[in-house]
Every structure is written in structure tokens, then in C-alpha cells.
Amino acid sequence: MKHSMFNIRNMDCPTEEALIRKRLGAVTGISELTFNLMDRRLGVEHTLADEQPILDALREIGMNAVPVTEADTVSKSEAVTHVVSRRTWIFMTVSGITAITSEIIVWSGADEQSLAVIALALLSIVTGGLGTLKKGWIALKNFTLNMNFLMSIATIGAISIGQWPEAAVVIFLFALSELIETFSLERAKHAIRGLMAMTPETATVRIDGGEWVEKGAADVQVEQIVRVRPGERIPLDGVVTAGGSSVNQAPITGESIPVAKTAGDPVFAGTLNERGVLEFRVTATKGHTTLDRIIRSVQEAQGQRAPTQRFVDQFARYYTPAVVAFAVLVAVVPPLLFGAAFELWFYKALVMLVIACPCALVISTPVTVVSGLASAARQGILVKGGLHLENGRLIKIVALDKTGTLTHGRPVVTDVIPLVDQAVDVLLQLAASVDAHSGHPVAAAIVSAWQTSADGSARLLLPVASFESLTGRGAKAVIEDQLYYVGNHRQVEELGICGPHVEEVLRRLEEEGKTAVVLTTENAPLCIIGVADTLRGHSVEAIKQLHALGVASVMLTGDNQTTANVIAAEVGIDDARGNLLPEDKLAVIDDLIARYGKVGMVGDGINDAPALARASIGFAMGSAGTDTAIETADVALMDDDLRKLARFIALSRYTSRVLRQNITLAIGIKVVFFALALAGKATLWMAVFADMGASLIVIFNGMRLLRIKGGIERDHIKSGHTR
Ligand SMILES: Nc1ncnc2c1ncn2[C@@H]1O[C@H](COP(=O)(O)OP(=O)(O)OP(=O)(O)O)[C@@H](O)[C@H]1O
Numbered sequence: 045m046k047h048s049m050f051n052i053r054n055m056d057c058p059t060e061e062a063l064i065r066k067r068l069g070a071v072t073g074i075s076e077l078t079f080n081l082m083d084r085r086l087g088v089e090h091t092l093a094d095e096q097p098i099l100d101a102l103r104e105i106g107m108n109a110v111p112v113t114e115a116d117t118v119s120k121s122e123a124v125t126h127v128v129s130r131r132t133w134i135f136m137t138v139s140g141i142t143a144i145t146s147e148i149i150v151w152s153g154a155d156e157q158s159l160a161v162i163a164l165a166l167l168s169i170v171t172g173g174l175g176t177l178k179k180g181w182i183a184l185k186n187f188t189l190n191m192n193f194l195m196s197i198a199t200i201g202a203i204s205i206g207q208w209p210e211a212a213v214v215i216f217l218f219a220l221s222e223l224i225e226t227f228s229l230e231r232a233k234h235a236i237r238g239l240m241a242m243t244p245e246t247a248t249v250r251i252d253g254g255e256w257v258e259k260g261a262a263d264v265q266v267e268q269i270v271r272v273r274p275g276e277r278i279p280l281d282g283v284v285t286a287g288g289s290s291v292n293q294a295p296i297t298g299e300s301i302p303v304a305k306t307a308g309d310p311v312f313a314g315t316l317n318e319r320g321v322l323e324f325r326v327t328a329t330k331g332h333t334t335l336d337r338i339i340r341s342v343q344e345a346q347g348q349r350a351p352t353q354r355f356v357d358q359f360a361r362y363y364t365p366a367v368v369a370f371a372v373l374v375a376v377v378p379p380l381l382f383g384a385a386f387e388l389w390f391y392k393a394l395v396m397l398v399i400a401c402p403c404a405l406v407i408s409t410p411v412t413v414v415s416g417l418a419s420a421a422r423q424g425i426l427v428k429g430g431l432h433l434e435n436g437r438l439i440k441i442v443a444l445d446k447t448g449t450l451t452h453g454r455p456v457v458t459d460v461i462p463l464v465d466q467a468v469d470v471l472l473q474l475a476a477s478v479d480a481h482s483g484h485p486v487a488a489a490i491v492s493a494w495q496t497s498a499d500g501s502a503r504l505l506l507p508v509a510s511f512e513s514l515t516g517r518g519a520k521a522v523i524e525d526q527l528y529y530v531g532n533h534r535q536v537e538e539l540g541i542c543g544p545h546v547e548e549v550l551r552r553l554e555e556e557g558k559t560a561v562v563l564t565t566e567n568a569p570l571c572i573i574g575v576a577d578t579l580r581g582h583s584v585e586a587i588k589q590l591h592a593l594g595v596a597s598v599m600l601t602g603d604n605q606t607t608a609n610v611i612a613a614e615v616g617i618d619d620a621r622g623n624l625l626p627e628d629k630l631a632v633i634d635d636l637i638a639r640y641g642k643v644g645m646v647g648d649g650i651n652d653a654p655a656l657a658r659a660s661i662g663f664a665m666g667s668a669g670t671d672t673a674i675e676t677a678d679v680a681l682m683d684d685d686l687r688k689l690a691r692f693i694a695l696s697r698y699t700s701r702v703l704r705q706n707i708t709l710a711i712g713i714k715v716v717f718f719a720l721a722l723a724g725k726a727t728l729w730m731a732v733f734a735d736m737g738a739s740l741i742v743i744f745n746g747m748r749l750l751r752i753k754g755g756i757e758r759d760h761i762k763s764g765h766t767r
């Protein structure tokens with residue numbers, strides 16, 4: 045299975061999608077088509093040897109397709125923008141002037157059938173409308189109803205009843221509205237890309253011998269060393285090797301407060317180096333950086349249809365044929381059955397053909413959804429598809445992981461309480477030696493407590509054998525022929541060696557919000573270690589904002605219930621679920637979905653992947669630089685700021701409001717003109733004008749989403765202070 049992408053400049057109206065589907069559907073070996081109407085891009089899944097049959101089939105229906113590759117979708121798409129040629133401009137001007145002149149001559153009393161009028165109108169139709177007529181003919185040959193076909197019929201119909209000037213004006217206005225629509229879509233596209241694509245074209249690279257040379261960013265390879273000066277944008281992703289600075293990472297995270305960078309820290313293409321000189325080792329080439337992936341993801345997200353878009357497409361599928369059928373009845377029935385004037389009713393039918401074009405309706409959703417996605421991306425929220433952007437508003441409850449999500453996930457040892465008559469150091473060394481082989485944050489805390497404790501000398505770890513990590517409990521290992529366990533209360537209970545004294549100490553630590561683990565042998569508890577994690581700075585405010593939006597919160601953790609309750613109370617979470625094994629977390633998510641419908645789940649995206657996948661919308665945080673999180677989550681929050689949750693939900697609500705406005709508007713205008721047409725009060729050119737107006741209004745209404753920044757918090761989250 046292969047994937048090919050094409051740019052099709054003259055895929056003017058979304059209704060042409062049907063034509064393309066029909067034609068390519070007849071080519072064997074093609075299994076799936078994805079349309080990106082804003083970028084005029086077509087994706088094809090196929091098993092063909094090469095792309096030629098696809099190109100040929102497209103040419104047959106008048107579409108000039110240019111193949112594009114995955115890697116250059118980001119950069120090249122900018123070059124392949126739709127530019128209107130000079131010739132088109134001249135032709136359009138001639139067409140407009142002649143159409144209007146012919147109309148004026150008729151108004152001033154001349155006969156509609158006079159030679160001058162007919163000549164002018166014909167000239168107008170040839171200069172402005174030939175393209176439309178040609179496409180209309182192709183549509184007719186392929187038995188599809190698209191707007192080129194409808195406009196052609198309307199024009200020819202008007203001519204057939206001798207309304208030459210009317211025919212000219214209609215086809216000219218239609219061509220003009222296509223041009224204007226192209227322009228406004230182009231503007232929308234540029235606005236969207238302008239929000240995100242800001243990487244420099246060149247990079248300063250070190251070559252053999254230590255010299256620095258300026259190179260095209262596209263020519264820089266992975267592992268090369270690149271230097272950026274203060275005030276410069278970082279050209280590629282990498283890891284700092286020398287120097288120190290602060291970097292404004294807003295293009296990635298949406299957060300403009302600078303982040304300190306020293307050796308070992310990741311840097312991202314498009315971010316702004318503020319103070320010092322940085323040297324970094326390139327980890328991703330142009331076209332593959334985090335920013336590129338964000339941009340591509342926004343572009344591709346448009347290909348998957350959001351629910352509204354599916355509704356609109358479905359609606360358009362029935363709407364157009366229904367109106368056309370009705371128009372036929374209008375033209376035929378009154379004159380035949382009631383002896384009404386044929387020309388009058390025929391004209392009404394032609395107006396209805398114009399009204400049958402669903403263009404405004406069909407274009408309104410993608411513009412809105414893409415604007416919403418772009419606006420989210422600019423705020424450091426990568427939404428993987430219009431579906432999630434639309435569904436976000438339905439989230440009733442958010443489940444949050446405790447460790448690493450609400451807290452920093454970097455706990456430190458606060459208490460070491462011996463239960464036997466042995467030196468604290470000896471016990472801590474045993475625990476650290478076992479845990480040195482575990483990746484758990486609690487284990488890391490114990491190891492670093494041992495290695496950095498008071499007297500400062502490097503502390504040795506004992507050699508261990510048969511290390512085993514015990515899910516949801518802890519770990520065990522053999523040291524000098526003795527089996528040791530380091531684990532939680534569950535572990536001690538399962539060994540059957542718990543007692544009132546142990547429980548008393550555990551409870552004391554837990555009530556302080558600490559995580560308590562016990563070092564034991566198979567036969568006896570030896571020592572209790574208390575570990576404390578710190579809350580992330582924005583956790584409290586993030587929960588407050590969620591509640592202000594009417595979204596409930598629940599905390600999930602493998603830690604014990606008492607500690608869970610204490611932490612939940614600190615952050616203001618309604619409901620804390622402790623002692624959860626990984627499979628329990630899945631069960632909780634299922635239960636929440638059954639009770640609330642749409643459930644969000646937030647985690648770091650690596651340990652919580654199954655629960656994130658199970659939730660209606662899975663949010664991975666701290667995603668910048670972690671490929672897996674960006675791939676697996678439904679929504680990737682680029683940094684650790686949980687306030688992005690509320691921002692996402694508010695944006696989703698706002699987006700769906702704009703979507704509904706646009707649909708109401710587009711359909712409303714149609715209904716009004718339908719009534720006017722029936723009453724004989726609408727002319728052809730008014731109908732074309734209304735269609736153009738509606739398209740423009742919905743495009744600009746959709747683009748309003750691009751202007752949202754922090755403002756959405758003020759409007760939609762009624763909580764105290766936000767930045
Ligand atoms: N290697 C270990 N050393 C010591 N204690 C451990 C270890 N692994 C797990 N534990 C204990 O078991 C508990 C449950 O662990 P688990 O990994 O299921 O949850 P968690 O990741 O700590 O919490 P959360 O679900 O909030 O991320 C931990 O809170 C800790 O007390």
C-alpha cells in the first residue's frame with residue numbers, strides 16, 4: 045500500500061470532490077482518498093506501480109495535479125500556492141465590463157435581443173465563463189451535479205429564454221466569486237501557517253577544523269553542531285552541547301516565559317534564543333522537527349472529517365439533487381398543468397439551480413476546524429484531528445494521573461524510620477541497592493537519598509541478584525543471599541508480615557501526603573521510608589478552571605488512598621482513587637465513560653498509554669520532544685501546564701459555536717433566497733451574489749478562531765487570575 049499526495053490548484057469548489065471520487069473510484073488499485081480542501085490537496089492510498097494512472101484520470105476531468113512528497117508537504121506547499129495569472133485578470137476585467145455594459149444598454153431601453161447586446165454578452169461569457177462551461181461539460185459527462193454544471197445550466201437556460209445580459213452577469217459573478225473565495229482561502233491558509241512556521245532558512249554549522257559556516261537549514265545533517273546567537277531563532281531540533289541561554293519556546297508550547305537551557309537540554313526549531321550563545325547537536329533535520337510535525341499534523345487533521353463536516357457533506361449530498369429536482373418541477377408543472385407563463389417559471393427554476401450550490405456550507409466547516417486547530421497549536425496544544433476538537437466540548441469529567449501529572453514526579457526522601465535495631469545508613473543502603481535497578485520515581489528518590497546523604501562521600505550500592513519489579517507493589521532482589529523487598533503497604537500485607545506498629549507509622553506519613561514504602565525481608569519489616577513529591581505550580585489553578593467550566597475532576601493513582609486524599613484535597617480535586625493497579629485504571633475509565641459519556645484522561649503519555657487510549661480523549665503532557673506522546677495521544681500538550689486542559693475545552697466549545705453559526709448562516713441565506721425565488725422576487729445575479737456573500741462570511745467567521753489567544757480564558761473561564 046502506497047500513499048501519494050497531490051496538489052490540485054484548480055479544485056475550486058468542494059463539490060468537485062464528488063467528481064474526483066467518482067473518477068478515481070473507477071481506477072483499480074485505489075483504496076482511499078483524503079481531501080484537504082483548504083490546501084487543495086488530495087491524498088491517495090493505492091497499490092499502483094506509479095502515479096501516472098492517477099494523474100491521467102485527474103487530467104481527464106480537468107484537474108491538473110502536481111505530486112508532492114511527504115517530506116516537502118511543509119515547505120513546498122508554500123511555493124505551490126494558488127496565484128491568479130495576469131491573463132485571468134485581464135479576461136475577468138473584460139468579462140465584467142462587457143457584462144455590465146450589456147446590462148446597461150438593456151436598462152436604457154434597447155432590445156434584449158439586439159445585436160450589440162448579444163455580442164457584448166457573448167464576449168463576456170467567453171472571457172469570463174469558458175472555464176466554468178468546460179467544467180460543467182466534464183461534470184455532465186461524468187453524471188455529477190457540481191456547481192460548475194449548475195451554473196452552466198443556469199447560463200444556458202438564461203440564454204435560451206433570450207436573457208443574454210443576465211446570462212453574462214451570472215457567469216461573470218460566479219467566476220468572480222470563485223476568485224474571491226480562492227483569495228480568502230489563501231489568506232486563511234497563510235494566516236494559519238504564519239502562526240506556526242517561523243524557522244530560519246539558514247543555520248551556522250561547524251565544519252571539520254572547527255570553523256563555522258552558514259548553510260541552508262535543509263542541508264544540515266543529524267549530529268552536526270549548530271550555533272545560534274542571542275536574538276536568533278533556532279533553525280532545527282537538537283540537544284545543547286555548549287553554552288547557556290534562555291529560550292522563548294512560545295511557537296512550540298504557547299508559553300512565552302523563557303526557559304533556561306544548558307548542556308543536555310533539548311532545543312526546538314522555531315523557538316527564539318534570547319540571551320546567550322548556544323551550540324547544539326542536531327537531532328532532527330528540516331521537515332522532521334517538532335514544529336514541522338505540529339504543522340503537518342494540523343494539516344492532516346483536516347483530512348479526517350469531524351462530525352459536523354460529515355453532517356454537512358451528507359446534507360450537501362441530498363440537498364443539491366433535491367433542490368435541482370424541485371427546480372425541474374417548478375419549470376415544468378405550473379406551465380403544463382395550470383397554463384402559467386413558461387418563461388416566468390423557467391426563470392424561477394434557474395434561480396433555484398443557483399441556490400442549489402452548497403459551496404458556502406461545505407467550505408464553512410473545514411475553515412473553522414482548521415482555524416481552531418491552528419489556534420490550539422499556537423497555544424501549545426496539538427489536537428490530532430477535528431474530531432477531538434469538536435468532541436472536547438462534551439467532556440464532563442477529566443481523570444488525572446497523580447505522579448508526574450499533578451505532581452512533578454520527582455519525589456525526595458523525607459523520612460527514614462528504622463523498625464529494627466540497625467543503623468539507618470545500613471537500611472537505606474539495602475533499599476537503595478534493590479531500587480537502583482527500578483525505574484520508578486520512588487526508587488529514584490531512595491537511590492539519590494542514599495548517594496547524596498549527609499556526609500557527602502560517594503556511597504556504594506551493594507551488588508544484587510534476581511532483581512524483579514512487582515507491578516503496583518515495588519521490587520525485590522537478593523543481596524548477600526538474603527531476599528529483600530521494597531514496596532508499599534499492599535506488598536507488606538501480601539507477605540503477611542504487617543502489624544499495628546507498621547500501620548501506625550504508615551498512616552502518619554500518609555496523612556502528611558507522603559508516599560510510604562517499607563523495606564522488608566520475607567519474614568519481617570525492617571524500615572519505613574517516607575517520600576514526598578511536590579505539586580506542579582499550575583495544578584491548583586488548572587483544576588479550578590476545569591470546575592469553572594463545569595467539568596468534574598478525578599485523580600487516579602497507584603499510591604495509597606490516604607496519600608491520594610491528602611494530595612487531592614491540596615489541589616482541589618473532587619474524587620481521589622488510590623491503590624489502583626494499571627488494569628484498575630482502565631476499569632475506572634470504563635466506569636466513568638458509562639456514567640458521564642465523554643471522559644478526558646491526562647498523563648505523561650508513556651506510562652499511561654493504555655488509559656489514555658481508553659479515554660474518550662487522551663491528553664499527553666510534556667510532549668515536546670517525546671515522539672511517542674505526540675503519536676499516541678489524541679491531544680498533546682506541549683509542556684506541563686495543566687491549564688491547557690481548560691483552554692482546550694473552552695476552545696472546543698467556541699469552535700462548535702462558530703460551526704453552528706456558520707451552518708445556520710449558510711442554510712439560512714439559502715432558505716431566504718429559496719422563498720424569494722418562489723415568490724418571483726429574486727433574480728439570478730442576486731442569487732449568485734448571495735452565494736458569494738455567504739461563502740465569504742463563513743470563511744471570515746471561521747477565521748475568527750485564529751485571533752484567540754489568552755483572551756479565551758477571560759471570556760470563557762470565569763476564574764480569578766490568568767495571565
Ligand atoms: N521500585 C519501587 N520502589 C519502591 N516503591 C515502589 C516501587 N514501585 C512501586 N512502588 C510503590 O508502589 C506504589 C504503586 O506504584 P505504581 O507504579 O502502581 O503507581 P505510581 O506510578 O506510583 O502512581 P501513579 O499512579 O500516581 O503514577 C507506589 O506509590 C510506591 O509506593
Ligand SMILES: [Zn+2]
Pocket residue numbers: 533536537542543547
Ligand atoms: Zn497492613
